């Protein structure tokens with residue numbers, strides 16, 4: 396897979412305050428990357444530097460292996476709070492964006508219509524933006540970001556302000572833009588990232604504290620467990636004393652570390668039957684992205 400963009404030792408200081416602190420990462424062509432971090436962790440500042448809206452204090456951004464060239468024509472950006480003119484129609488707004496990107500007038504209307512179609516707004520192209528819902532505005536923001544068919548699409552919290560249906564719609568649109576576009580988007584809604592992301596970048600206090608595919612990050616940090624719930628704490632205690640596997644108890648539940656290949660639901664079931672325990676439930680616990688993030692951040 397070839398590299399589209401590489402960031403090396405990027406930092407941003409606001410006077411003495413370090414908003415982004417020496418971060419490095421790579422975006423491969425045709426992939427999507429989620430920039431995940433708590434409020435104030437440096438997501439917007441990072442995206443703004445890549446969108447060339449902010450000058451980095453230190454570091455280099457390489458585009459297809461070459462440093463510091465003007466990458467604006469190849470980049471589309473959807474800010475966290477896009478500004479719209481309520482008196483304009485959707486078509487007029489996307490046309491204006493196209494002109495600001497320097498697109499030629501010839502064939503422009505066709506291109507605008509195709510873009511509105513791609514974001515699911517073809518029916519309302521002639522309607523004024525003032526009457527649009529939050530979800531429609533977000534799609535329109537997306538349309539202005541992709542009208543010039545950028546190679547890299549930067550999105551700052553593209554779904555955070557939307558309801559679950561709106562979130563799903565926008566995530567589906569983004570999925571359809573892959574692999575023609577490479578996508579870097581910030582989010583704190585981790586379910587979405589879990590669904591549509593090749594690479595994760597965890598930011599905390601301006602630093603990249605973990606990066607890699609969901610699979611790799613899970614392998615490094617997930618703690619697989621089998622959770623057995625008993626009818627009473629006494630039974631849970633008795634079972635925990637009996638087994639030789641690493642475990643911990645929380646009230647009526649015993650959490651058994653299942654990272655070893657010898658521990659699985661069948662082996663635990665056998666132990667339970669052999670010793671005549673009756674249980675409420677037995678479950679394999681997988682680690683969610685949210686738990687992974689909390690764990691990685693807590694470890695720093």
Ligand SMILES: Nc1ncnc2c1ncn2[C@@H]1O[C@H](COP(=O)(O)OP(=O)(O)OP(=O)(O)O)[C@@H](O)[C@H]1O
Nearest residue numbers: 409412413414432433434435436437438439440441
């Ligand atoms: N222009 C500025 N001047 C001073 N400090 C700033 C400026 N812009 C951002 N910061 C600070 O830098 C830190 C990182 O901000 P940034 O907006 O990048 O975080 P974020 O991860 O995008 O947060 P959120 O999820 O709340 O949008 C914050 O502490 C913020 O207050």
